[in-house]
Amino acid sequence: MLRTRVLNLLIGNSYDIKSEAINMDPVYTRVDKMKSIPWLGQTLASFCWIISVFVYTNGTEMSTADWLQLAAASCWMISNIASIIEIKST
Numbered sequence: 566m567l568r569t570r571v572l573n574l575l576i577g578n579s580y581d582i583k584s585e586a587i588n589m590d591p592v593y594t595r596v597d598k599m600k601s602i603p604w605l606g607q608t609l610a611s612f613c614w615i616i617s618v619f620v621y622t623n624g625t626e627m628s629t630a631d632w633l634q635l636a637a638a639s640c641w642m643i644s645n646i647a648s649i650i651e652i653k654s655t
Contacts, residue, residue, distance in 0.1 A: 595649050608645045614638035 598604055615638045622631055 598649055604645065604648070608642065611638050611641040611645060615642065 615635065618627075618631055618635045618638065627635075
């Protein structure tokens with residue numbers, strides 16, 4: 566059993582170890598991933614963080630810290646979007 570998992574990992578067949586351990590079906594499609602609570606929560610949080618940078622500056626010049634906050638929030642959002650794009654459609 567372990568050899569099969571290692572072989573799958575090496576040849577690129579991915580599976581969700583957590584879902585296998587608790588007998589849940591893994592997420593296979595982009596739409597299913599987008600409907601998942603963790604993905605929705607993280608995407609909403611990163612979107613709110615991006616908006617908060619602009620609300621906080623209130624039209625004044627943005628400082629270096631503001632730019633860094635915006636970069637971090639944007640990277641988080643891009644990571645969430647990339648996790649959807651990377652799923653292979655079947």
